[in-house]
Amino acid sequence: MRKFNFLLTDDEEMALLGLEEGVDWEKLNADKIFKCHSKDTAIRMLKTYDIDIIITDIEMPGGNGIELIRWVHDNKPDIKSVFYTGHAEFVYAQEALRLGVEDYLLKPVPYDELENIIEKIENRILLEDKQIVFSELVDDSLCESSDRIVDRVKKLIADNLSIGSLQRDELAAMVHVSSGYLGRIFKKETGFAISDYIVKKRVSVAKQLLSKTSLSITDVSSRVGFSYSSYFTKTFKEQTGMTPQEYRQKNKL
Template structure:
């Protein structure tokens, strides 16, 4: 509904419009009256006025002066002027002030109604346009916020060749995503390779930290240079845009990368390297990025540094000699952990002093030690899978990333293998029996894995694996089995309260006991007792 205000210094003229005209056919909500400009301003200040019908000639401030005030304080109001003189100068001034129309006195009611009807239509159209503009503004704001993600997705699809690198398609995407490039532009790619996190991170935390290092790369490496930082194949990739006729300074890029590495080491507790490529045309970008990933794979000796393309393209002069794995087999079979670890350390020290170590050398070392472990444990009749989880045992991606990580993996593998084999061959059945007895005797207590391990002087993780191998059950599964069997016996053979049965089997909360009992037996404690005693 629309509100109407009529302003005239003659009350009869006001009533002639507000009462003399039948407004029922119009979507008019409220009709207000004012006999001078001040009174009109008061009405406009207190109410939403959609249409104002005002006389021009009034004592004191006139209608044109009122319109000037309305333009500032109630700009949505459409004004229709009334005048007793066909003065063209008045008409010009009324139009200049943004009035909708004007009518000569005496007022023709039909003519005035037609003009009001037109004003209402204009207000509706303006409101629709305003609503559209607000909607567009809202979604445009959302689109702007999502623009970095859209740009990242575009580059990912281009690098994976999901979209064709033809001029028409690329030009359209550049315009859509506001990327300042054309087909003559070049890109300088920089691969960021995180080599080590000082703190052990779970998957979620590592994802957060990788997001943080991408933001830092945008702030330190890209800075004022046009470009972006995207996630590509699990790593971060900087793409610097090079316009036609311009050229990037490699020394400046290297200095920024060095500052970035230092900042990441300080604030994010990680070591990483930057692999700086060369300026390349758009159509060759995918191949150039693939070269950077290959350079990362081949680099196993240098870390926490900036590597330029010309440094990475130098061919290997010779391949270092692989260790004598047959000697390692003898050491592992004899359980000589200290000697085996020392031999591993010596070999990796020798590799680190050689500049020409490539990924093939690291792979040969990795698979060679795995062969030693599998060969010896199988020969002894032991299952390698019981020693370590498969993902930890064969952690290829982590172990072969650098010589330092290869060292960590190899030393741990040799130590665990010797400990596992020596402990197993000393008769672990006695250890398992002792743990079972301890669980039976302390059933009413809440036992932790660490407490059980301390009772037999073993590492908790090692004890868990050992116990599972010996009994076929984890420690928690065995503990649950013993408790539930005792609970079944008490429920079937006694009339003790169920809460007392729960306490006797180590459960301080009845509801948790009932939940575990039903999960184990398929029946609630009450149902189980009823079935057996009935």
């Protein structure tokens, strides 16, 4: 039976404990339940562990849940998201829908309702898994080789790098294969997940723009597909060990 990994994010330990003890995780076929207290820690865990569903509070110090869900949307689009909040503000719901959040709840979290939401998400994941298996059987019969498909996707990424949300589903549709199949052959051919490859490509092009042009950091950020220059700076430093400004000063031609 398919098992699922969860990440629970809340800056309040008692809230995490409530989720851990209040939800019937065994009924929900949970394999591992990870917990953390901040957006930055959540992102590190999402990069490290194979997470299926993230459940997060919105109000957290040092970066809120919306920023976390935005990172998931841009970098790990296959992960399903649910958020909860103590404030019934329309702007939260509006942003959540834009980012593809599955559902959201108001505090105090009604555990039975959360369980129902999770069950629906899991059923959707199971259906997607079946579709992937079927599509792979079809895709394997295609004449075009996997390396040619990957080369085409690399070119699509390079040509559309300024688009902020390059999604695997969209790329797969452009080369007429299933999303799951594309993810597998891309990883096999390049050693990278598509989302990780896109990040590295954005940073690589940003390096060239920083060293060879006088574009502002904000303009460079926009040209390589980052909606927020602050997020660009953070990602760039994670990848290179330097801020964009530090890199420019060191490598300006």
